[in-house]
Amino acid sequence: MELPEVAAPELSLDTMRDITRELSSDAFEGRAPGTVGEEKTLALLTAKFAEAGIEPGNGDSWYQDVPLVSIEAKNVSALTVKGDAEAMDFAYGPEMVITSYQEQAKIDVTDSEMVFVGYGINAPEREWNDYDGVDVKGKTVVILVNDPDFGTESLEGEFGGRAMTYYGRWTYKYEEAARQGAAAALIIHDTAPAAYGWNVVESSWSGPQFYAQSANGGADQTKANGWIQKEVAAKIFASAGQDLDQMMTAARNKAFKAVPLGLTASMSFENDIGKMNSKNVIGMIKGKTRPDEYVLYTAHWDHLGRCKPAPDGDDICNGAVDNATGTAALVALAEAHVKAGTPDRSILFLAVTAEESGLLGSKYYAENPIYPLNKTVGGVNMDAFAMAGPAKNIVVVGKGKSQLDRYLEGALTVEGRVAEAEPTPEKGFYYRSDHFSFAKLGVPMIYFDGGEDLIEGGRAAGEAVSKDYTENRYHGPKDEFDPNWNWDGVMADLKVYYTVARMLAMTEDWPNWNEGDEFRDIRDKSLADS
Numbered sequence: 001m002e003l004p005e006v007a008a009p010e011l012s013l014d015t016m017r018d019i020t021r022e023l024s025s026d027a028f029e030g031r032a033p034g035t036v037g038e039e040k041t042l043a044l045l046t047a048k049f050a051e052a053g054i055e056p057g058n059g060d061s062w063y064q065d066v067p068l069v070s071i072e073a074k075n076v077s078a079l080t081v082k083g084d085a086e087a088m089d090f091a092y093g094p095e096m097v098i099t100s101y102q103e104q105a106k107i108d109v110t111d112s113e114m115v116f117v118g119y120g121i122n123a124p125e126r127e128w129n130d131y132d133g134v135d136v137k138g139k140t141v142v143i144l145v146n147d148p149d150f151g152t153e154s155l156e157g158e159f160g161g162r163a164m165t166y167y168g169r170w171t172y173k174y175e176e177a178a179r180q181g182a183a184a185a186l187i188i189h190d191t192a193p194a195a196y197g198w199n200v201v202e203s204s205w206s207g208p209q210f211y212a213q214s215a216n217g218g219a220d221q222t223k224a225n226g227w228i229q230k231e232v233a234a235k236i237f238a239s240a241g242q243d244l245d246q247m248m249t250a251a252r253n254k255a256f257k258a259v260p261l262g263l264t265a266s267m268s269f270e271n272d273i274g275k276m277n278s279k280n281v282i283g284m285i286k287g288k289t290r291p292d293e294y295v296l297y298t299a300h301w302d303h304l305g306r307c308k309p310a311p312d313g314d315d316i317c318n319g320a321v322d323n324a325t326g327t328a329a330l331v332a333l334a335e336a337h338v339k340a341g342t343p344d345r346s347i348l349f350l351a352v353t354a355e356e357s358g359l360l361g362s363k364y365y366a367e368n369p370i371y372p373l374n375k376t377v378g379g380v381n382m383d384a385f386a387m388a389g390p391a392k393n394i395v396v397v398g399k400g401k402s403q404l405d406r407y408l409e410g411a412l413t414v415e416g417r418v419a420e421a422e423p424t425p426e427k428g429f430y431y432r433s434d435h436f437s438f439a440k441l442g443v444p445m446i447y448f449d450g451g452e453d454l455i456e457g458g459r460a461a462g463e464a465v466s467k468d469y470t471e472n473r474y475h476g477p478k479d480e481f482d483p484n485w486n487w488d489g490v491m492a493d494l495k496v497y498y499t500v501a502r503m504l505a506m507t508e509d510w511p512n513w514n515e516g517d518e519f520r521d522i523r524d525k526s527l528a529d530s
């Protein structure tokens with residue numbers, strides 16, 4: 001099938017810059033769900049969607065309610081670890097962080113036996129079970145981050161080689177610990193396999209944490225979920241007469257068996273619990289010839305709100321790059337698609353909430369779609385534009401997964417740019433933004449990052465910018481708007497996002513996941529129902 005020809009779009013740099021600046025200003029307080037920052041974000045976004053000339057996407061409403069519960073740990077005790085030797089206390093914040101998914105006013109974990117469960121994975125289809133032969137009910141499990149073949153060079157292996165699988169994500173590890181009946185789950189932080197430093201853990205895990213509302217108030221969850229610093233883990237293992245490094249090596253082996261540490265853990269804290277409806281925002285352009293077929297744009301509008309202060313006292317995580325840029329892009333793209341005239345298929349512009357809390361807004365939409373997923377042709381997710389300047393490449397997260405790659409390549413060829421597979425699949429980016437919520441239910445989704453092979457300065461310059469972002473800005477108070485940013489690369493990437501979706505909106509094609517991909521069967525079944 002030929003790709004449709006798409007004329008050059010009118011994409012407004014002013015829209016991108018002005019909306020990014022405004023959403024990331026201190027007045028928006030870091031856009032945490034349920035705060036004044038949410039109110040301001042919703043007001044701004046709906047006004048801009050209306051100005052752009054698109055329609056409300058949920059009947060005559062711009063909104064979809066997303067029922068959330070917020071739980072904030074207060075008066076957190078130290079983590080006390082006891083054994084034969086003297087008890088050790090580890091401080092909340094610098095040494096450990098903790099939260100609860102249970103809607104309980106007071107959480108007490110008292111003298112709970114500690115068990116090291118390796119990577120904390122129970123994967124019957126891979127015949128791998130770190131919980132085999134051990135009963136962890138009421139106990140505190142200690143878990144490694146990422147998955148067992150994280151350290152290998154290739155992409156071959158029990159768990160995708162160097163690439164992270166869903167089993168490597170912290171969300172999975174807490175889910176499995178709860179299924180096993182553990183009282184508490186502590187993940188050992190390690191910068192390389194976690195893909196971010198302790199600073200990110202500490203800022204992301206302090207303040208209110210959000211969850212989807214559940215009928216049982218989280219009663220099936222562990223009482224306490226947290227992280228401990230690697231040095232803390234080393235001390236705990238040493239006092240148990242074990243060596244952390246040796247244990248880490250042993251856990252990579254399929255024959256690994258969970259190790260009771262002969263120690264107990266105690267901790268307590270209070271929970272501040274709130275319930276609310278946060279909101280996804282949705283606008284649409286109704287298609288001309290096939291209005292009941294939908295092309296989807298997604299970007300999360302939320303960020304972390306007030307967070308751990310920087311040394312200068314700044315305690316607002318502004319989220320300028322992450323993801324004021326992607327939210328602004330929804331508006332700039334809406335304007336451009338309206339100017340280009342009515343497309344054949346409908347185009348949806350979905351700004352989701354609570355991505356930072358575990359993709360909650362996108363998951364809610366995907367499970368309660370306003371437009372059927374088997375009528376949703378495919379989509380594009382935007383999360384954090386690269387501010388490094390124009391690049392020769394783009395970096396595709398999940399390259400080779402779906403036939404959308406053809407559209408992406410078509411859009412890039414015109415620009416003389418190339419698509420590269422992500423260089424660091426071990427960081428698990430495929431599971432770390434909203435496209436995953438849709439992919440999991442079968443909708444083909446494209447997600448890419450601006451490339452690091454810069455037109456000026458090449459890879460060295462690009463890598464330096466991205467290293468600075470990850471180490472000094474990502475999920476911290478210094479992800480702020482910078483008036484000196486060079487927007488040329490952003491506008492070039494925006495054009496690619498435009499072209500891919502425009503082509504999809506002007507074809508009759510239904511690109512699918514490639515044969516053998518993990519999501520192909522789900523899509524085939526879903527399409528068969530339509």
Ligand SMILES: [Zn+2]
Binds near residue numbers: 322355383384
């Ligand atoms: Zn983001």
